Amino acid sequence: MAPAAPTKRVTLSEPLPLDGGQSLAGVEVAYETYGDLAADRGNAILVCHALTGDQYVASDHPVTGKPGWWERMVGPGKPIDTNRFHVICANVIGGCMGSTGPASMAPDGKPWAMRFPVITIRDMVRAEVALLDALGIERLHAVVGGSMGGMQALSLAANFPERAARVLAIATTARHSAQNIAFHEVGRQAVMADPDWQDGDYYGSGRQPDKGLSVARMAAHITYLSEAGLTDKFGRNLQDRDSKTFGFDADFQVESYLRYQGSGFTQRFDANSYLYITRAMDYFDLAEEHGGRLAEAFAGSKARFCLVSFDSDWLYPTAESRHVVHALNAAGAAVSFVELSAPNGHDSFLLEHPALDRVVKGFIG
């Protein structure tokens, strides 16, 4: 895919320091906003996107034309009400929707590709905080995110404790588990096994690792859904046929669905960005950043926290949220926690869920 031209973008005036030790000059951060910023700049909410998300939280995606990924949550009269709040969502650095990433031009005028520095969740947050600086927003009414967005929310709370009054982290974790890392490694190996990946130097070659990226997306997609949800939705139903074909076509609906998810993804996502962002997630361990004790990450925080998990989420199960809650309790932070019952696994945070809406609306205030 070609990088999309974002509608809003700032170039950071200062080089961005990175956890890897380098610093990155001329970083661009693409973002979208919804709703008006109050005169006192006190009504801003930063929404952080997930691995394959982007800044188009509540507006049409410029590549696919599909509605924003959280339109049911963000908008006029929605739980995050843009009649009252100024919502900001930035494409993460390392991404491919206008923020600086591996497809961006390096100082030598060629795409960074795999020369792009490996980034972390904290680096993404640093770029977001720099964006807030550029926008003149001192303190957020709230930072909100699900999945990798929740990691950013927790990281912002830990590393920039003065910048957000409320922290809402949904279906997330304070560290990637061995199983989480394992699934991501499968995806990376799938991309890198594709000869069209060309060691990452595929930009402008007319070839890109769509097959590998598609396999990566298929494997990941299974982890976003619950076993029961897949059974309810597809079971062993056949796809547009009355009986098995005794071949390797997509006989089963679930096969057809996965293939569609995989190939559709390659139309809108850059394979190298997938490598970098999954790496950032695997590196995420908020306790490790703070002396090995998660409570230390939140020591002295004045923010109010809300953690939400889903009982069918096996990617970041409830135990991971509880782990964060216990650390927040140990740190003396104000925290509420709810495990919601939902059939659809990790993806529940993106789906219709009235109880989630009530929790979000109640917490945001």
Next chain:
Amino acid sequence: MAPAAPTKRVTLSEPLPLDGGQSLAGVEVAYETYGDLAADRGNAILVCHALTGDQYVASDHPVTGKPGWWERMVGPGKPIDTNRFHVICANVIGGCMGSTGPASMAPDGKPWAMRFPVITIRDMVRAEVALLDALGIERLHAVVGGSMGGMQALSLAANFPERAARVLAIATTARHSAQNIAFHEVGRQAVMADPDWQDGDYYGSGRQPDKGLSVARMAAHITYLSEAGLTDKFGRNLQDRDSKTFGFDADFQVESYLRYQGSGFTQRFDANSYLYITRAMDYFDLAEEHGGRLAEAFAGSKARFCLVSFDSDWLYPTAESRHVVHALNAAGAAVSFVELSAPNGHDSFLLEHPALDRVVKGFIG
């Protein structure tokens, strides 16, 4: 890999009828035996292997040189005691260790490759029963298998009810779920995405889809282990380094382990066999074969059944074994069932587990 020359092999005298409607002439079945066959031929136990297993259940693998895959269970004085029983294990058709499969020569003198007919678990069992016929074994003391081996054991009980007095099915299911199919489809797509797959016609080309097969194995391997088991074994430990490298090397032990599992697998397994055998598993639905009612599959069975599941197995969870047990109860069959506690997920059936040993020994008698 080159097909290994098996030590024991029969050529079936009759064409093998297949569920797909074709029949396959000249089928070869490679097998191993352990322990002496009694004069009355009444002490034979058929052990059925899993997806990536083979007939070398209790003897060194001819390609890898590693010990047999179930040496802790099968051998002199072991739970399946070869001082008392004559143990037979056959490579499934579709496999790559000497039984007829996609790497075998078709009648036109070229490898079958993807012209090989799609087979089912019942087809595998038909070949095994034909082997028993060739060996003059009328009735097995027991048929035993874990995972896909358990599917074969259940299929043999359902389709050839006179051929086994005891049926021991471990960590298995009577049907592949949507999630099971989904993971297999990811693996197949990974193989087929590899240009070295060459639509399956890679034999003799000097190139074979090792990268794709490796990714397939990595994805599957995660499903064989539990999240807790992975955390216990690897956690977020780094591999031979003190700190993250901020690169795409295998920083984490779990990444290194998975890569090793993937690449090692390609040394001993044929990619097309992987496609055919996973397809057979996805097609498996014992109820569907018997009018949609699983109890019908076991109607009138005189065999004794034993089902074993593991509480940490999320590939074929305990609920799937219970489902079989309920059907056996409804059919009036003699059945015992135990869920064992084990930390290591699906693979527990292959690992040291004294309680499993006692169950197997007790049931086999």
